[in-house]
Amino acid sequence: MGTKPWGGRFDRETAPEVERFTASVSFDRRLFEHDIRGSVAHVRMLARCGIIPRADARRLRAGLERVRREIAAGRFRPGPEHEDIHMAVEARLREIVGPAADRLHAARSRNDQVALDLRLYVRGEIAAIRALIRRLQRRLLAAARRARGVVIPGFTHLQHGQPVLAAHHLLAYVEMLDRDADRFRGCGERADVLPLGAGALAGTSLPIDRAYVARLLGFRAVAPNSIDAVSDRDFVIEFLAAAALAGVHLSRMAEEIVLWASREFSLIRVDLSYCTGSSLMPQKANPDPAELVRGKCGRLCGALVAALTMMKGLPLAYNRDMQEDKEPLFDAADTLRACLSIMAGLWDHVAFRADRAAAALRGDGSQATDLAEHLVGRGVPFREAHRAVGRLVARAARAGKALEDLTLAELRAASPRFGPDALRLLDHGETVRRKRSRGGTSPAEVSRAVRSWSRRLGARDA
Amino acid sequence: MGTKPWGGRFDRETAPEVERFTASVSFDRRLFEHDIRGSVAHVRMLARCGIIPRADARRLRAGLERVRREIAAGRFRPGPEHEDIHMAVEARLREIVGPAADRLHAARSRNDQVALDLRLYVRGEIAAIRALIRRLQRRLLAAARRARGVVIPGFTHLQHGQPVLAAHHLLAYVEMLDRDADRFRGCGERADVLPLGAGALAGTSLPIDRAYVARLLGFRAVAPNSIDAVSDRDFVIEFLAAAALAGVHLSRMAEEIVLWASREFSLIRVDLSYCTGSSLMPQKANPDPAELVRGKCGRLCGALVAALTMMKGLPLAYNRDMQEDKEPLFDAADTLRACLSIMAGLWDHVAFRADRAAAALRGDGSQATDLAEHLVGRGVPFREAHRAVGRLVARAARAGKALEDLTLAELRAASPRFGPDALRLLDHGETVRRKRSRGGTSPAEVSRAVRSWSRRLGARDA
Amino acid sequence: MGTKPWGGRFDRETAPEVERFTASVSFDRRLFEHDIRGSVAHVRMLARCGIIPRADARRLRAGLERVRREIAAGRFRPGPEHEDIHMAVEARLREIVGPAADRLHAARSRNDQVALDLRLYVRGEIAAIRALIRRLQRRLLAAARRARGVVIPGFTHLQHGQPVLAAHHLLAYVEMLDRDADRFRGCGERADVLPLGAGALAGTSLPIDRAYVARLLGFRAVAPNSIDAVSDRDFVIEFLAAAALAGVHLSRMAEEIVLWASREFSLIRVDLSYCTGSSLMPQKANPDPAELVRGKCGRLCGALVAALTMMKGLPLAYNRDMQEDKEPLFDAADTLRACLSIMAGLWDHVAFRADRAAAALRGDGSQATDLAEHLVGRGVPFREAHRAVGRLVARAARAGKALEDLTLAELRAASPRFGPDALRLLDHGETVRRKRSRGGTSPAEVSRAVRSWSRRLGARDA
């Protein structure tokens, strides 16, 4: 018996519960374009190398193209009767082209085939994600431009540290995202090798030409070791690690949107079209998209752990465990795309509230560092300056006075070294302007960064 | 504007991309039975407490029952136009019963509603999983009975340690699974409190009767703090932790099946109906179901991490992040069920190969511990006995002899304290019979364990 | 050669780098009390069962007790020259009692010995952690009593939902912690079986009495399967899962302390003795302990993942991988203890700022739900009431008016069904008082909960 394509040696049918349990077609069907593209390249190579007749190759290519169209159009639906997308495509191909279909799988195993499909998928996702990262960076840059001049509290420990430009804060996210894009690039480069031709694990005795297939499919190189080629899922795990870290970044950004949109912070206003309400409480308008983005960081981390755990301790070469690589990968790619996309839209619907930011700064004491640096500029050792200003802050607090209400005499009571220009530092805006160190929050530095990013990112989404 | 049920204060529509991003109906629709069951109980309580008219309550209950049937039959399909299953049910209810539907949500928020639905779901899954664990334990017990008398190598460090009964080894898994069942029981008990009536977070000013709802829905108690009731997802995380640990157990079992089914170990034969073949290598018959079970341990761990990460650092009470609790929960429950189920079937299709096991033991030196214990029985301090037998083993190895081929003289050359009955210990079966310590691998102990488990598990699946 | 206690069959020394790599004594030395306690019980049993002479047993017990004292006093320091704490203790014992020490390890393997030590450790940690949880609950209860009467905004989505009593919020944490304590209890019960007597994996041929050892060490039962007894680390993983979930709870609590202590929220004041300052910014006072607790949630989750990953796919019985169970376990126990402890102290140094809370509520619209429920009480279907109040909120917002400033006429313009007593609902305190549903935030309910917890927790720390 054995009605399976691999059933020659089997004297009995696979148990139906085993078929159900091991079938992957419900999720790997989304690889169909990649699978067929790989098969077409494989067929071209087989014919070119004289492994299959040219006439059969033509039939196979036309047939594969038809299967692709049928699946794309929903006319052929790979279903539970097929083990996986590879078998589904081949089965339908056989219905279309007849026995020539039996030639397709020469010099190929599902082991190298699925590795190929998955690399093509990852390559495509990396390109899409990098484009979405660029888009989000552009939206952040646009938001930074709109926020020009807005000074907000800069936080450490969620306490006011020093005033910063809102634009400077947004550019911090542009930097983070840039590392994400670069990580995905690195992942893509390491993934950019052709596994096809590795066969089950040993290579093949047929006279194939892997370099030709690599050229057809646009890979920079051929995987140099056949055992590694079918055992390796680094590109999946590295992708998931990059996605998890991007997810952490987005969770931080989301946390800040939630915080800043709170009644207490009121640093931003989120347009109501980007909020949702409560089924019970009529007054509510919640920043749900940001919260969901923050929450989705969890599933990105979970997907990474799933893949790491799955691969742990697996002997070479292919093991069926590795079928479990796909769902976390697909879910992570979809999730990250959706989060990047909604975040881009969200920043277009966020407005800083300069008035509330100004009110928040009043009396917060966040000019203190500048006072200390002023003293340093006048020769006071920093620790001494820090102590003097610390006493000043404590005294002002006891007196119920804001720093900005202090007089020069009061400053000098804390340290006689305060110069007359020290009073200017009690203006939050002035402290911002003075942070002219490279990468600092002064308008000059921030404008430079905005211009630099504008050049790098271009005006329009790709 | 604001066409949403919560849209009263909104002056603009939710952005379509936000609707898509935040919608949960594609996955929470599987909660529909629980949702409607909860609503029916809620309606009964509202009427009983005089909060809504009895006639409306009757209409609502009939309408809800109809919605339930429609969804079950696929006649009503909650879709992307609904935010979530709760809104979908209510929307369809309104079409059926008219304005009375507007009374349903009194004294209720989606926050306590979804907490209820999810607890009902978890309760059901725990019952199902515990039944599947019991079934797998029964199949292991049956396999242990079939393997009566088969002696296999007992491994530590994957090296032969001491011979054990195959049945004894299988019973180790029965023990593990029993802890799993007990953990799920504990999780179920802690989850068994009614959140409904907590409202959005504060309770309600309407004169509800939570204890009555708890009775209707079979909860042992009412959640005692309304803020906690809507903030808590412990029952999700604890379920996922129990599932991950069960997954680790199954991965160990699966690893052993893969190992034992290898050509090298050949301790078991897996029926071909539980194997699959290779698309390339005609001779292959692979234990794929076991490999997949091993691999699926990864996604169970991943789901746990997803939920832990998602909840980390969330302030009380409900946050939208918590919508992300469902997919890992559903996936883990489905995955664990499938793994338990296939493993039960698999053990029915596994046969120990007593001949190969006997061959594997021959010359493996795994009687050495018994020789040492024999010496201890004759007054030799254990370390001294261990050294003597160690030398004996080394000497036999150098001479290319198996322990079972040694003579009494050879034993006595290593230690003069060996008694004449020491030779009997060179038979692996005899060493097994002598492990009469409580919980040891002697046939008497193992039979006692089999009988004890037979009583506890009963003959038939529930 | 082979100078190791197990070196009889070895013809060469272990490579020094292997000794260093595999040694565990640097971390398992903290198990020394448990190890010696287990050995003493083992010795008593060996003597009672006639396996070793009574005189040797006396010597061994005295010697073990001396080793214990020496290690406790730092006079004997197990070091890198010993593989692990078990070998270190035995080596020192041999120096003290001479050849009798060679009898100690009869009928025992390090496999069951280390399983025993670790269970004793986990048992102790669970007791300590449960006591610390109780202490933290008591501090929260004390804080709740101090906060009697303070009304704060109740948040969902970090937006004002409905006003709640601060005490009610704190009691939500008491509930959470109670589930933690219960989870640890369940873990402890499942861990409460004696592995000793399992030997390496098969039991022993010597006439031991495991039940006697269990009684001596206070275990409720004997592990019923010797293979499982040495393969099982469920108690480690379950402990880590309970710790990770407790860590998530503490991270949420910590997040709220950080939030509430922010200048923007100002709902609490954290005593300066529980803050730290900035090396640069003189005005800073940061809630570092809470931040660190929040951060330490990460390592608790990491420890769980470490243990799950380590155990994944391990065949039975003992494998050396399992040595890796200890460091995450120790670290998680220490971390959780420290976090519970500092949090208890922290709550003693937190004061709610009733004035700021009152100011925060003003104009927040969080009475809206009560207005809607008021209409429901007068027969208006809830959705209709929700819409009416939604319109009212929107109108008030446009008019720049707080809900509490509305007149009855304005209410009736939104819905003619508003009764004259509706105006009372515009007082936040009144809306709190009306949440009389079981578990709601009314003073009556909260007082009942405080009394109930006071009874359960008792007045003093154990």
Add this chain to the structure above:
Amino acid sequence: MGTKPWGGRFDRETAPEVERFTASVSFDRRLFEHDIRGSVAHVRMLARCGIIPRADARRLRAGLERVRREIAAGRFRPGPEHEDIHMAVEARLREIVGPAADRLHAARSRNDQVALDLRLYVRGEIAAIRALIRRLQRRLLAAARRARGVVIPGFTHLQHGQPVLAAHHLLAYVEMLDRDADRFRGCGERADVLPLGAGALAGTSLPIDRAYVARLLGFRAVAPNSIDAVSDRDFVIEFLAAAALAGVHLSRMAEEIVLWASREFSLIRVDLSYCTGSSLMPQKANPDPAELVRGKCGRLCGALVAALTMMKGLPLAYNRDMQEDKEPLFDAADTLRACLSIMAGLWDHVAFRADRAAAALRGDGSQATDLAEHLVGRGVPFREAHRAVGRLVARAARAGKALEDLTLAELRAASPRFGPDALRLLDHGETVRRKRSRGGTSPAEVSRAVRSWSRRLGARDA
């Protein structure tokens, strides 16, 4: 009061339990060299920019150098009385150089200082790990050379797939490790920017020269955004992700060593100097180092999860949670170094057993794919060839014959298309020789790969 360097505004001492809980000096003291190196560069810059007097700068540099020597020599031991290594160094510096020490911290915060120290640490660890990876690759290459000519079963699903050269299998690991090295390189490049000069988060008003410091410390660039510079821990997480994936690779390698060293596989012999014995079972020799490496994969994954979880949802800029970045980082770096190192030694102590490998291949049917490819070479469509060989395998199995014992007539009974040279394919060695496809297992291809790697890796360890 406030005896802390930041205590100016504090009116009370930090609680001792808070000091203990927040102190990091017990673990961050290992950063002392990096910390001092960074301070020296900072001092040079401060002097050059005229922020501190040159004479003080000289004193500070000399003093810092002395502190470095004192800590290195154990003469100064930063202890619990210091908060962290930064404060400890500064405190000791003050004892040495007096008030000039108060000038050190000008234009610097611990936020940018610790970010610098950690980047220097990561940079050093990456270099060390890359060197260890290269060393392990070289040992694998040497092992591959020693194994020249040894044919072993190639496994998929732990079943014999096709015979492969042992050297080919080892080279698969060389490939994997190469990706690891490349990932660490990428991580290092992204980490290679100077955070110092970011101050607490906003930059500084003092006229610093960050580019000069970058040059002094060998960074390729200056972190372009001060907020990002102190908020970013990507380099920690990316390092941990690379370490976790390398750990997965090592766990797979370790699994194979454990498997192959088992009595059942016997494909390798591990020298006894790399094994350890059993405290109970005198005959045991266990491959403990490999098992431990496999187990340590868990803690590498755990460290990654710890860091991801810790950073999730943190608002910018610095939060104290981030102090928790160090211990997982240190532990992962130490663990990975130790694993790479022991593995390099292990491969020097592993010998393939060509005789056992040959015996294992006999009768395993793993020539089947070559028979099918032979038919394809003669024009038979692959699926048809696969079926024919499948039947042949089944028939041989029923007849109890190995493929290598079949006659041409028997082959032709399965397919008349078998040519006379088919019989040669029944020799496993011949099937290996024919895998001449690029990256395949033929001796020619493998030799080419060995030569190529020899060139790339060089002969000696760096």
